[in-house]
Amino acid sequence: MPCTIVNIGIAAVLAVAAVVIAGTGIGILFFLVALAIIYLHGYLVPGTPTLTKRYLPASVLGLFGKESVTERRARSIDANATIEEQLVAIGVFTVKDNPALTDSFANAWKVANERFRFEDVDESALRTLFGTDDVSRHAATGAVVDGNQSIRWISESALVADVTASRLLAERGSGWETVEPNERIALLRGLRLFLRVCPACDGAVDVTERTADPCCERPHTLIEVTCSDCGTPLADDAVVGIDADASGRVRAIRR
Numbered sequence: 095m096p097c098t099i100v101n102i103g104i105a106a107v108l109a110v111a112a113v114v115i116a117g118t119g120i121g122i123l124f125f126l127v128a129l130a131i132i133y134l135h136g137y138l139v140p141g142t143p144t145l146t147k148r149y150l151p152a153s154v155l156g157l158f159g160k161e162s163v164t165e166r167r168a169r170s171i172d173a174n175a176t177i178e179e180q181l182v183a184i185g186v187f188t189v190k191d192n193p194a195l196t197d198s199f200a201n202a203w204k205v206a207n208e209r210f211r212f213e214d215v216d217e218s219a220l221r222t223l224f225g226t227d228d229v230s231r232h233a234a235t236g237a238v239v240d241g242n243q244s245i246r247w248i249s250e251s252a253l254v255a256d257v258t259a260s261r262l263l264a265e266r267g268s269g270w271e272t273v274e275p276n277e278r279i280a281l282l283r284g285l286r287l288f289l290r291v292c293p294a295c296d297g298a299v300d301v302t303e304r305t306a307d308p309c310c311e312r313p314h315t316l317i318e319v320t321c322s323d324c325g326t327p328l329a330d331d332a333v334v335g336i337d338a339d340a341s342g343r344v345r346a347i348r349r
C-alpha cells in the first residue's frame with residue numbers, strides 16, 4: 095500500500111510533465127498506462143517495495159500493517175519452542191485474546207493464495223517449500239523429501255496454502271531458510287489449523303472438533319478444518335485428551 099501510493103504520486107508528477115511537454119492527450123494516456131502497470135505489477139518504479147520498507151518510518155509502515163526490516167530480522171525460529179511460540183516469535187501469530195493469525199499475515203496469505211490458486215504446484219515450488227533439492231512429487235497431494243520422508247496433504251488446496259505460507263515466511267527474514275523440512279511441515283500444519291478463509295475459494299472456514307474414545311487408547315480430540323462453501327478439507331489433527339478450557343487446535347500447537 096505505501097509503495098502503491100508513492101508510485102501513483104510518481105506517475106502523477108510524470109503525467110503532468112508529459113502534459114507540459116507533449117500535450118494533454120499524451121499526458122492522460124501516460125497516466126492511464128502507468129496506473130494499469132501499477133495495478134498489474136504493484137509498482138511503476140522498480141525497487142520501491144524495498145525502498146518504502148527501508149526509508150518510511152516504522153510508524154508509517156505500521157499504519158499499512160508492515161514492519162521495518164530490522165524488526166523482522168530480530169525474530170527467529172527456535173526449534174525447541176512449541177509451534178505456537180515459534181509462530182508468535184516470527185510475528186505471524188498473536189495470542190492477545192485467543193491464539194490467531196495476525197491480521198497482516200492473514201491478509202498477505204489470502205492474497206498469495208488468490209494469486210497461486212490457478213497455478214500448478216510443480217517440483218520447483220516443492221523445493222522452495224522444503225528448502226531442499228531432494229524432493230519428488232507423488233500424485234497430486236504427496237511428496238517424498240530427502241529420499242525417505244513421505245508427506246501427504248489432506249487436499250491440493252492444503253498443499254497450495256503451505257507453498258504460499260512458506261514463501262511468505264521466507265520473505266519475512268525469520269530464519270525460515272534454516273528450518274528443517276519436517277519442522278517446516280509441522281509449522282505449516284499449525285498455521286493451516288488457523289486459516290481464516292479457504293485458499294481455494296475464499297469461503298468461510300469451519301472448524302469442527304469431536305472426541306473419540308477408542309478402546310485400548312486414551313481419548314482423543316479430533317480437529318477438522320474444512321471450507322463451508324466448497325467443502326475442501328484444509329487441515330486436520332488429533333490431540334490426546336479432552337479439555338473443556340482449551341480447544342483442540344490450540345492444544346495441538348502447544349504440544
Ligand SMILES: [Zn+2]
Nearest residue numbers: 292295321324
Ligand atoms: Zn472453499
